[in-house]
Amino acid sequence: MFPTLKTGAVMQYPGKRVLQFSTDVVRFLDGTEQRYRDYAAVLHRWTIKLDLLDESELAAYDQFFVSNQGSFGTFSFTDPWDGTVYANCSLAADTFAFTVTGEMRGATTVTVCENRT
Amino acid sequence: MLYFPQLSTGATGQFPIQKKLTARTIVNQSVQDYEIKLADPGAATTEWQISFAELNDQELAALEVLFAATEGRLTPFTFVDPTDNLLAWSEALNQAIWQADPLLTLTANIADPLGGTRAFQVSNAGLATQILQQAIAAPASLEYCLSVYVRSDQSAQVWLVQGSQTNAYTISPEWTRLASAGQQSNEDETISFGVALNPGSTVDVFGMQVEAQPAASLYKQTAETGGVYPNARFRDDVMTITTVGPNRNSCEMNIINVEHL
Numbered sequence: 001m002f003p004t005l006k007t008g009a010v011m012q013y014p015g016k017r018v019l020q021f022s023t024d025v026v027r028f029l030d031g032t033e034q035r036y037r038d039y040a041a042v043l044h045r046w047t048i049k050l051d052l053l054d055e056s057e058l059a060a061y062d063q064f065f066v067s068n069q070g071s072f073g074t075f076s077f078t079d080p081w082d083g084t085v086y087a088n089c090s091l092a093a094d095t096f097a098f099t100v101t102g103e104m105r106g107a108t109t110v111t112v113c114e115n116r117t
Numbered sequence: 118m119l120y121f122p123q124l125s126t127g128a129t130g131q132f133p134i135q136k137k138l139t140a141r142t143i144v145n146q147s148v149q150d151y152e153i154k155l156a157d158p159g160a161a162t163t164e165w166q167i168s169f170a171e172l173n174d175q176e177l178a179a180l181e182v183l184f185a186a187t188e189g190r191l192t193p194f195t196f197v198d199p200t201d202n203l204l205a206w207s208e209a210l211n212q213a214i215w216q217a218d219p220l221l222t223l224t225a226n227i228a229d230p231l232g233g234t235r236a237f238q239v240s241n242a243g244l245a246t247q248i249l250q251q252a253i254a255a256p257a258s259l260e261y262c263l264s265v266y267v268r269s270d271q272s273a274q275v276w277l278v279q280g281s282q283t284n285a286y287t288i289s290p291e292w293t294r295l296a297s298a299g300q301q302s303n304e305d306e307t308i309s310f311g312v313a314l315n316p317g318s319t320v321d322v323f324g325m326q327v328e329a330q331p332a333a334s335l336y337k338q339t340a341e342t343g344g345v346y347p348n349a350r351f352r353d354d355v356m357t358i359t360t361v362g363p364n365r366n367s368c369e370m371n372i373i374n375v376e377h378l
Contacts, residue, residue: 022148022150038148038149039149039150054335055335055337056337056338058200058337059202059337059339060338062136063338063339065138065140066342067340069140069142069156070138070139070140070141070142070156071142071154072140072142072155073156090154094139094140094142095137095138095139095140096137096138097135097137097138098135098137099134099135100134100135100136100200101132101133102132102133103334105132116150116151116152
């Protein structure tokens with residue numbers, strides 16, 4: 001389960017999500033072109049920037065990263081914009097870093113990406 | 118045993134602290150974005166960047182002694198993560214790392230104070246005090262704080278165990294977070310923490326946590342690894358110290374734990 005904050009929220013503002021297609025374009029000498037879709041469907045990616053986290057919340061993300069072995073593991077992620085559940089998602093990076101500048105003042109950024117199934 | 122020293126306050130670090138975990142995943146990616154992934158757990162690393170300010174000469178000397186003894190990044194030392202719970206499996210008291218005396222009975226999935234069902238009920242059916250404890254591979258001479266949530270419908274007392282010290286605490290049917298801080302005088306290279314139950318008592322236990330500091334911070338859940346790193350190293354061969362006045366020193370330490378070394 002992807003960790004939630006103590007408020008129950010998954011993200012904080014500013015939230016960022018990316019929708020990605022992949023299109024192959026073959027351009028001919030006369031300027032016309034043919035286009036092919038590489039992806040069967042759109043892929044989603046969410047960048048979750050978190051601030052003012054307490055130690056428990058940071059520890060939950062730390063454990064989640066370790067248990068997933070970075071970008072290796074998969075989990076289901078609920079899009080906080082529309083509640084859609086994406087069953088096959090991963091952490092986008094093999095690195096997880098956080099900074100604690102004081103008590104209950106932790107900050108981190110996590111990126112979740114949808115995998116092709 | 119080489120280990121990272123505590124400051125005179127009992128803290129291992131100062132704010133700000135940065136921690137970075139790195140994993141390695143081998144990815145075979147197709148043009149359609151299908152992926153085959155392989156994990157490489159042996160390549161995992163953990164790094165800390167700790168900035169120290171206003172250190173007195175004694176605190177700085179302790180850091181310098183360690184840096185000299187390790188010869189920079191050459192030799193490993195034990196590092197207790199100031200941002201983590203030092204106990205492993207903090208919510209799985211039935212894991213093998215926990216040593217339960219033979220007459221203790223553990224029941225999982227008990228309601229916990231955070232609204233879940235991750236607490237354990239611990240019962241002592243024997244006629245003598247029984248202990249549930251975990252040993253960590255960290256120096257006994259550091260100052261530690263053991264904290265745990267407990268409640269009981271029928272027992273009025275529980276003991277917190279920290280090395281050779283035990284302290285009795287009164288408990289009630291309401292969840293209470295107990296904390297016991299202290300420092301051992303011996304030079305052992307491991308130390309055990311846990312709870313001890315009087316004969317015939319039953320206590321609900323949740324969120325056992327140990328930190329190398331004089332007071333408890335918020336509870337942090339752990340799984341197979343706690344916050345003790347016996348093979349940590351300095352990341353650099355250079356230690357830069359700035360002194361702005363008598364007994365006023367600052368320096369920055371970069372520490373790394375690499376699983377495959």
